[in-house]
Amino acid sequence: MLRFVVVSFCLCFYAVAPFLSSITAGEVITCSGMVPMRYRNDKISIADFGGVGDGRTLNTKAFHEAIYRIEHLKRRGGTLLYVPPGVYLTESFNLTSHMTLYLAKGAVIKATQDTSNWPLIAPLPSYGRGRELPGGRYISFIHGDGIHDVVITGENGTIDGQGDVWWNMWRQRTLQFTRPNLVEFLNSRNIIISNVIFRNSPFWNIHPVYSSNVVVRYVTILAPHDSPNTDGIDPDSSSNVCIEDSYISTGDDVVAIKSGWDEYGIAYGRHSSDITIRRVTGSSPFGGIAVGSETSGGVQNLYEITHVRFRSQAPAQGL
Numbered sequence: 001m002l003r004f005v006v007v008s009f010c011l012c013f014y015a016v017a018p019f020l021s022s023i024t025a026g027e028v029i030t031c032s033g034m035v036p037m038r039y040r041n042d043k044i045s046i047a048d049f050g051g052v053g054d055g056r057t058l059n060t061k062a063f064h065e066a067i068y069r070i071e072h073l074k075r076r077g078g079t080l081l082y083v084p085p086g087v088y089l090t091e092s093f094n095l096t097s098h099m100t101l102y103l104a105k106g107a108v109i110k111a112t113q114d115t116s117n118w119p120l121i122a123p124l125p126s127y128g129r130g131r132e133l134p135g136g137r138y139i140s141f142i143h144g145d146g147i148h149d150v151v152i153t154g155e156n157g158t159i160d161g162q163g164d165v166w167w168n169m170w171r172q173r174t175l176q177f178t179r180p181n182l183v184e185f186l187n188s189r190n191i192i193i194s195n196v197i198f199r200n201s202p203f204w205n206i207h208p209v210y211s212s213n214v215v216v217r218y219v220t221i222l223a224p225h226d227s228p229n230t231d232g233i234d235p236d237s238s239s240n241v242c243i244e245d246s247y248i249s250t251g252d253d254v255v256a257i258k259s260g261w262d263e264y265g266i267a268y269g270r271h272s273s274d275i276t277i278r279r280v281t282g283s284s285p286f287g288g289i290a291v292g293s294e295t296s297g298g299v300q301n302l303y304e305i306t307h308v309r310f311r312s313q314a315p316a317q318g319l
């Protein structure tokens with residue numbers, strides 16, 4: 001959280017707001033058109049793959065098999081994976097291209113709290129190491145690498161990271177590697193995340209990195225104010241990111257725009273650009289909207305941050 005940068009956003013916000021309010025009267029401006037919503041004819045349910053929403057059964061195999069089916073059967077127009085009402089406990093899983101993960105009303109995808117088998121992946125080249133600790137990092141709970149045309153949506157079902165075990169390891173200094181993000185897209189494009197509730201992420205909530213054309217809309221992101229580093233949305237070395245109409249209340253930044261870390265970020269040289277943040281409300285113990293902490297690769301063309309309202313416990317940093 002770099003205080004001076006956040007202050008410069010305040011100036012930008014106040015300078016731009018009167019102009020925008022005059023043109024928004026009566027008509028809602030949105031950037032979400034950059035990724036058109038995809039409706040898919042082929043639909044499968046996690047229940048068809050043995051998924052059980054009793055809150056106790058581990059559904060890792062069901063998610064892996066359902067997504068393997070989507071990846072390998074390649075239906076025209078992609079496939080929608082339906083998660084019915086119920087609580088689906090699972091280990092982390094990877095998404096694939098041309099899929100929609102659809103959470104029904106009352107559906108909860110819940111991360112296991114068994115951290116001992118949590119897979120590790122390589123550090124990001126623009127960080128050079130894990131953000132918290134040297135070496136690799138735990139894979140995000142829901143992960144996508146090198147994929148496109150992906151939607152996570154539904155009727156405001158919940159993705160629950162059950163992060164308290166991770167927060168406690170951080171507090172007790174027993175973490176071995178960097179904590180998992182809740183949802184991460186790496187090297188990906190044409191992504192929509194809408195109408196989903198994110199709860200209790202182990203670390204950052206939504207992390208698009210080296211990605212482009214990402215729309216995050218109508219999401220609710222919740223974590224306790226004392227949960228460590230539970231940033232809401234962190235566009236990182238990414239371009240064309242549209243964040244709108246969301247409520248975010250966590251233990252760290254509401255939105256933090258990044259581009260790597262220190263000399264690794266500079267060497268990797270991939271900036272964040274064209275990030276739009278509109279009609280986002282919430283509360284944060286820190287900066288709300290931050291361009292900081294890790295921006296070594298540069299940040300360009302942040303052409304709009306507007307209609308953002310939140311309550312900060314650190315008044316000097318509030319918008």
Ligand SMILES: *[C@@H]1O[C@H](CO)[C@@H](O)[C@H](O)[C@H]1NC(C)=O
Nearest residue numbers: 064093094119121139143145
């Ligand atoms: C998920 O993706 C990661 C990173 O691309 C890969 O290392 C891992 O093996 C994948 N996991 C599965 C179960 O396919």
Ligand SMILES: *[C@@H]1O[C@H](CO)[C@@H](O)[C@H](O)[C@H]1NC(C)=O
Nearest residue numbers: 154155156195218219220245
């Ligand atoms: C889901 O939440 C969004 C954002 O809070 C809201 O606009 C929308 O009406 C809700 N949809 C349903 C189906 O409840």
